[in-house]
Amino acid sequence: MQAFTCICQRAALRHLSWIELPRPLTAGTEPAGHARVGYARASTKRQSLDTQLDALTAAGVTRVFAEKISTRATRRPELDAAVALCRELRASGVAVTLVVHEHKRLGRALDLATLAEQLKASEIGLQFLTGELQGSHDPAGVVFTVLAALSGMEREYIRDRTLEGHESARSRGKTIGGANVTDPDMLTMAIHLRDQQLSLRDIATRLVITTGTKKGRHPSPATVMRMLRDHDEQPPQTR
Incomplete structure (x- = not known):
């Protein structure tokens, strides 16, 4: 009886239709479409x-x-x-x-x-x-390489130009950004955080007001946006 069962099982296996399951993508595999x-x-x-x-x-x-x-x-x-x-x-x-x-x-x-x-x-x-x-x-390709290089150069240029502008603003006692709660140090940090692809809300939570009635509090995202916008709109020679 056991031998008969084994024969039936082998016969059933011969009639099965095998289906290959999708294989995981591996390195070097050609794109599928x-x-x-x-x-x-x-x-x-x-x-x-x-x-x-x-x-x-x-x-x-x-x-x-x-x-x-x-x-x-x-x-x-x-x-x-x-x-x-x-x-x-x-x-x-x-x-x-x-x-x-x-x-x-x-x-x-x-x-x-x-x-x-x-x-x-x-x-x-x-x-x-x-x-x-x-x-x-x-x-x-070369276009991506060039754009990446330009991105790095532009960021370094903006950072250096901003620091030079801050020194000039401090010597004249000028507050950058147009809002009483902002100052050159806050702008420097905001630009750095923007370069890290942080949102306005995330940038605001990392800044602290150092003067005035709001000292010790965080600026609002709207204040950060105005500060960065005013900086971006300034002519290069005045930054």
Whole structure:
């Protein structure tokens, strides 16, 4: 009886249909497909996104993140969401390219350089449909390398220029930032924390007011925003 059972089991195994389960992504594995994620931005509510959206659609982009927000904004929710999706897709083994109508839609030079560093770290490509940087750029390509270098140079330049401006302001007894609760030391720290990609709220919690009726308290995020904005808008020779 036991021998008969073994024979039946072997016969059943011959008729089984085996299905290979998905294998985990390993280093050196070729990407499984290519995804293209689009991003569009207008600086004001009155500006239309139609031209950008039409161009992205014509380029074969089916998933687009769009927003109307100023170039001066320190955080762009839809751009953050687009990059997050790109990272998620890339982590699953898919080759990913972030597609934008023109590089200016990503913000100022420093914003673009910072974003390029983030995309390169995640092995995400970048494509501009028009403008001076038109074309597809691989994260290992020369454009990413140049943008990363410019980012580092710009940060060092801003830091050195700020410190020089502080010395000049102190000699004249001038308060930087236009608000009674701010001072040159606070601005220096705020710029340093902004370079670390902290939010306005996080920056505010790390600063302390040293004079006046609010001494010992933290400035509000709005005060930090005004202080940084006033600094950025000052002509280079007056900083």
